[in-house]
Amino acid sequence: MIASSSLQSWLKCGSDNNLARVISLEFRRGRSKRLGSKMRVRNALGSRLFQWCSRENHTSVRKLLELDGTSERSKLLNKVSVLMGYSNAQDLVEQQRARRESATELISVFKEIDFPEISAKFPCIKIGDASPIELYEDSTDMKCKEAVLSKNLTNFIRDSGGNLEIAYEFPNGSHLLSQTPTTADDISISEESSLIAEHISQEPSVDMQARPESSSDAVTSDSSILDKSIRCLPGTTSRQYRQLEDGGFHTVRKLLQHFPRTYADLQNPQGSIEDGQYIMLFGTVISSRGIKVKSTLGFLEVVVGCSIVEPESSDNSSHSGAEQKTIHLHLKKFFSGTRFSSQYFLNCMSAKHKEGDLVYVSGKIKKALANGHYELKEYTIDGLEGEGEQSSMLDRKPHPIYPSKAGLKPSLLGLSISRALKLLTPDVDPMPPDVLTEFNLPNLFDAYLGIHKPKDRDEADFARRRLIFDDFFYLQLGRLFQMLEAVGTRVEKEELLYKCKNHELNTVAVDDWSPVTKKLLNALPYSLTPSQLNAVKEIIWDLRRPVPMNRLLQGDVGCGKTIVAFLACMEVVSSGFQAAFMVPTEVLAVQHYEHLMSLLEKFDGDAKPNIALLTGSTSTRESRIIRNGLKTGEIAMVIGTHSLIADKTDFLALRISVIDEQQRFGVVQRGRFNSKLYTSSSKLSDESTGADEASDSETFMAPHVLAMSATPIPRTLALALYGDMSLTQITDLPPGRQPIETLALEGNDEGFKTVFQMMRDELIDGGKVYLVYPIIDESEHLPQLRAATTEFDSIKQKFKGYPCGLLHGRMRSDEKDEALSSFRSGETRILLSTQVIEIGVDVPDASMMIVMNAERFGIAQLHQLRGRVGRGERKSRCIFLASTPSTLPRLKVLEKSADGFYLANADLLLRGPGNLLGKKQSGHLPEFPIARLEIDGGILQEAHHAALKVLAASNDLSLYPGLKVELSMRQPLCILGD
Numbered sequence: 001m002i003a004s005s006s007l008q009s010w011l012k013c014g015s016d017n018n019l020a021r022v023i024s025l026e027f028r029r030g031r032s033k034r035l036g037s038k039m040r041v042r043n044a045l046g047s048r049l050f051q052w053c054s055r056e057n058h059t060s061v062r063k064l065l066e067l068d069g070t071s072e073r074s075k076l077l078n079k080v081s082v083l084m085g086y087s088n089a090q091d092l093v094e095q096q097r098a099r100r101e102s103a104t105e106l107i108s109v110f111k112e113i114d115f116p117e118i119s120a121k122f123p124c125i126k127i128g129d130a131s132p133i134e135l136y137e138d139s140t141d142m143k144c145k146e147a148v149l150s151k152n153l154t155n156f157i158r159d160s161g162g163n164l165e166i167a168y169e170f171p172n173g174s175h176l177l178s179q180t181p182t183t184a185d186d187i188s189i190s191e192e193s194s195l196i197a198e199h200i201s202q203e204p205s206v207d208m209q210a211r212p213e214s215s216s217d218a219v220t221s222d223s224s225i226l227d228k229s230i231r232c233l234p235g236t237t238s239r240q241y242r243q244l245e246d247g248g249f250h251t252v253r254k255l256l257q258h259f260p261r262t263y264a265d266l267q268n269p270q271g272s273i274e275d276g277q278y279i280m281l282f283g284t285v286i287s288s289r290g291i292k293v294k295s296t297l298g299f300l301e302v303v304v305g306c307s308i309v310e311p312e313s314s315d316n317s318s319h320s321g322a323e324q325k326t327i328h329l330h331l332k333k334f335f336s337g338t339r340f341s342s343q344y345f346l347n348c349m350s351a352k353h354k355e356g357d358l359v360y361v362s363g364k365i366k367k368a369l370a371n372g373h374y375e376l377k378e379y380t381i382d383g384l385e386g387e388g389e390q391s392s393m394l395d396r397k398p399h400p401i402y403p404s405k406a407g408l409k410p411s412l413l414g415l416s417i418s419r420a421l422k423l424l425t426p427d428v429d430p431m432p433p434d435v436l437t438e439f440n441l442p443n444l445f446d447a448y449l450g451i452h453k454p455k456d457r458d459e460a461d462f463a464r465r466r467l468i469f470d471d472f473f474y475l476q477l478g479r480l481f482q483m484l485e486a487v488g489t490r491v492e493k494e495e496l497l498y499k500c501k502n503h504e505l506n507t508v509a510v511d512d513w514s515p516v517t518k519k520l521l522n523a524l525p526y527s528l529t530p531s532q533l534n535a536v537k538e539i540i541w542d543l544r545r546p547v548p549m550n551r552l553l554q555g556d557v558g559c560g561k562t563i564v565a566f567l568a569c570m571e572v573v574s575s576g577f578q579a580a581f582m583v584p585t586e587v588l589a590v591q592h593y594e595h596l597m598s599l600l601e602k603f604d605g606d607a608k609p610n611i612a613l614l615t616g617s618t619s620t621r622e623s624r625i626i627r628n629g630l631k632t633g634e635i636a637m638v639i640g641t642h643s644l645i646a647d648k649t650d651f652l653a654l655r656i657s658v659i660d661e662q663q664r665f666g667v668v669q670r671g672r673f674n675s676k677l678y679t680s681s682s683k684l685s686d687e688s689t690g691a692d693e694a695s696d697s698e699t700f701m702a703p704h705v706l707a708m709s710a711t712p713i714p715r716t717l718a719l720a721l722y723g724d725m726s727l728t729q730i731t732d733l734p735p736g737r738q739p740i741e742t743l744a745l746e747g748n749d750e751g752f753k754t755v756f757q758m759m760r761d762e763l764i765d766g767g768k769v770y771l772v773y774p775i776i777d778e779s780e781h782l783p784q785l786r787a788a789t790t791e792f793d794s795i796k797q798k799f800k801g802y803p804c805g806l807l808h809g810r811m812r813s814d815e816k817d818e819a820l821s822s823f824r825s826g827e828t829r830i831l832l833s834t835q836v837i838e839i840g841v842d843v844p845d846a847s848m849m850i851v852m853n854a855e856r857f858g859i860a861q862l863h864q865l866r867g868r869v870g871r872g873e874r875k876s877r878c879i880f881l882a883s884t885p886s887t888l889p890r891l892k893v894l895e896k897s898a899d900g901f902y903l904a905n906a907d908l909l910l911r912g913p914g915n916l917l918g919k920k921q922s923g924h925l926p927e928f929p930i931a932r933l934e935i936d937g938g939i940l941q942e943a944h945h946a947a948l949k950v951l952a953a954s955n956d957l958s959l960y961p962g963l964k965v966e967l968s969m970r971q972p973l974c975i976l977g978d
């Protein structure tokens with residue numbers, strides 16, 4: 001086994017091209033069965049291989065080479081072809097032919113070239129990073145130059161091993177580097193194989209780590225190589241192409257974006273190994289066996305020998321220096337079940353690790369009885385097979401460990417990536433150099449080499465930073481580019497970009513607000529907090545621009561977003577247009593409607609805008625009247641649920657749509673407001689206040705959109721999700737709010753006793769209590785969960801004298817309204833509810849909340865629930881009851897912080913963006929090959945700035961054609977599509 005794997009690596013590392021030529025030649029001559037050719041192939045292959053296996057003492061390979069006769073000969077050719085990575089000799093011949101054809105094509109192209117001109121323009125040829133070779137040093141006349149060029153060209157193509165690089169030197173001194181993956185292996189196929197054998201002994205090995213200089217002189221950017229089919233990879237068999245394509249690796253880019261999972265350090269750490277230590281060691285497989293213990297139990301044991309350097313022991317002070325020794329790691333994996341303990345299965349498992357394989361092992365070790373032997377039951381073992389393995393071993397570079405994908409072995413992926421890297425040139429990067437300088441990033445060519453073949457860990461980190469930057473940059477660029485495309489004139493585009501960059505500068509002072517808006521402001525029983533005020537100023541500035549606003553208003557629970565949105569609606573209404581306020585539930589719609597109506601009570605009859613409520617439960621007759629009012633312009637503002645975006649709901653002049661709890665709506669739903677266009681002439685009245693500068697034109701306009709979110713999404717996540725939206729955050733809470741006292745307790749008998757006592761004290765003290773349950777009815781499948789309806793009677797019994805209400809999603813909407821308004825008015829003092837109250841419910845004097853089976857909810861969700869109390873001036877409490885002690889630590893995070901953004905970040909780190917946002921939202925999260933939103937937020941901000949900068953320099957990217965191509969070649973951007 002060692003013999004064949006070592007032979008394989010020997011074949012790969014050095015003699016690919018010439019061996020392939022010999023085999024190809026011999027295979028095609030096979031039918032003639034000429035003794036001479038058989039002798040020659042034996043000579044060519046034999047002398048080198050014999051030399052090698054004598055040195056290594058591999059008798060099995062020697063036997064292989066001693067085969068004789070025709071059948072053995074074809075066996076030999078097949079075997080060596082397979083060892084070289086081809087399917088068989090036939091496959092090798094086909095691939096050689098394909099290469100020859102493309103090389104011949106290249107030669108014929110060069111034959112058509114005007115030699116006098118080309119010899120003047122391209123005086124030298126450059127291979128790899130070797131110094132350029134002057135082509136015509138001694139030749140003066142043209143015929144002579146032509147002969148020299150074609151001879152040199154043929155030789156260079158053949159010798160370049162698929163990695164030909166030609167430097168064209170222009171008379172002005174600039175260079176153009178070009179690289180071709182073509183080889184001309186068989187250009188001289190008719191030459192005698194003895195000649196070829198000679199080549200074998202002289203062939204220079206391909207240096208995997210050889211890197212052409214990053215050339216700032218490159219005059220073109222050739223990023224197109226990234227989108228070439230992987231069929232241009234040199235030295236890959238058709239079987240390998242098929243495997244890679246089946247695994248989804250169709251292009252060079254796809255392959256290069258398969259990043260290492262980690263890097264193996266091929267220098268085992270110095271120091272003694274302790275029992276229980278987590279180790280990461282590089283070693284060689286000594287044995288691998290599958291052992292059946294009984295009919296339903298078996299195990300796999302792989303023994304790996306690792307050479308480590310132990311420091312000199314203290315009692316041995318006479319010796320200086322450290323001691324090299326080999327330790328044995330016994331990796332054990334157990335299998336239970338008849339199928340997995342069959343000897344066949346165990347043999348298959350053990351065959352995956354062959355004696356002599358170089359591997360990288362990580363895991364926690366346990367000392368075994370024998371000295372120097374350790375056991376690992378949970379471990380990771382990665383093979384270190386692949387091109388460049390030997391060089392990285394020699395120079396101790398970090399060795400990339402690739403995750404397998406679609407059943408493809410990491411070794412094949414690593415090998416193909418190495419081949420793909422050879423095709424790259426320094427001009428592959430379309431990123432403008434000033435962006436690279438400003439954000440301290442390596443060029444893309446260096447980044448790909450750095451991530452796949454790093455010289456050290458720092459280089460890998462630097463490369464990773466650039467690749468993460470790209471993930472975010474193209475996402476931001478795509479979204480901003482689309483946003484600009486939707487805007488008409490250049491002036492508008494520039495204004496929009498200016499806004500994106502300087503949003504804090506764009507506000508309208510209170511004095512300049514419309515009279516109706518100011519009236520509502522004066523009608524409030526409180527003053528706005530600084531960030532509420534700033535948010536309104538910002539939004540009103542937006543409302544006066546010709547470009548439709550697309551803004552996300554974010555704020556922690558209970559920070560007072562609703563009033564900000566109401567003021568924005570009033571500004572629009574007072575300029576003679578209509579406003580729509582859409583919420584996800586009827587309960588919330590009714591609540592908002594009643595709230596606004598109570599605020600407008602102070603308005604005189606004439607100045608009071610006409611407001612309507614439209615939900616699914618509005619009677620048919622009433623909704624017909626409301627729809628008619630919206631169509632004729634009689635109604636200035638409507639608050640409602642999904643009915644607002646129904647086709648049959650038409651507006652005369654809808655100028656703003658507010659979407660509360662926007663994450664609860666699908667994108668298509670949110671976007672449907674955009675189809676409700678308006679023109680300036682459709683204004684309800686002429687009473688213009690100077691707002692809305694765009695209203696002079698007759699063109700149709702989409703309404704402004706103000707989306708609100710009470711789930712504090714970390715800014716980075718918001719930027720990734722809503723890259724094209726302006727963001728306003730309300731960062732302070734209304735004054736007088738007392739911090740909510742939060743407790744996380746185990747929901748055992750003791751815990752319940754304590755909690756019910758606290759609840760009784762609160763009720764005696766005049767408070768109101770929410771009891772939140774994870775489910776409505778008891779479930780057989782989830783017996784540990786408490787249910788709202790099931791416990792209703794027992795709570796009533798326990799707290800006699802304190803009326804109880806029930807609220808859950810299966811109730812009719814009038815029943816829900818009634819339950820909530822009874823609680824609000826104080827008719828009921830205890831409300832048993834499910835999570836329906838999570839969003840928007842506002843009962844300012846509710847003072848206590850108890851959440852059952854709290855571990856069933858996410859942290860952000862619990863924070864939302866907790867926000868239902870503490871909305872007034874009364875001191876409030878929130879208690880989270882955990883079903884088991886093990887779930888308590890997670891809930892304790894909420895005891896420590898009441899900051900929604902902090903908690904959302906904690907949730908993001910704990911559960912990742914997908915879980916934080918829920919299924920519906922996370923479906924819109926773009927996929928990033930390397931970036932992780934939860935930790936790479938800083939780079940996202942930089943990428944956002946870079947995208948703005950690029951678009952400011954060239955709105956349509958005409959100055960950056962490379963970026964435009966790259967943008968279109970990346971995954972189609974899913975702009976929050978449903």
Ligand SMILES: Nc1ncnc2c1ncn2[C@@H]1O[C@H](COP(=O)(O)OP(=O)(O)OP(=O)(O)O)[C@@H](O)[C@H]1O
Binds near residue numbers: 529560562839844
């Ligand atoms: N500046 C303020 N001063 C005092 N009270 C305020 C202020 N702003 C809003 N409020 C009150 O705070 C309570 C919560 O406001 P609102 O319902 O708008 O919060 P919200 O941000 O929508 O919260 P949620 O996300 O929980 O729905 C309301 O009773 C509101 O009247």
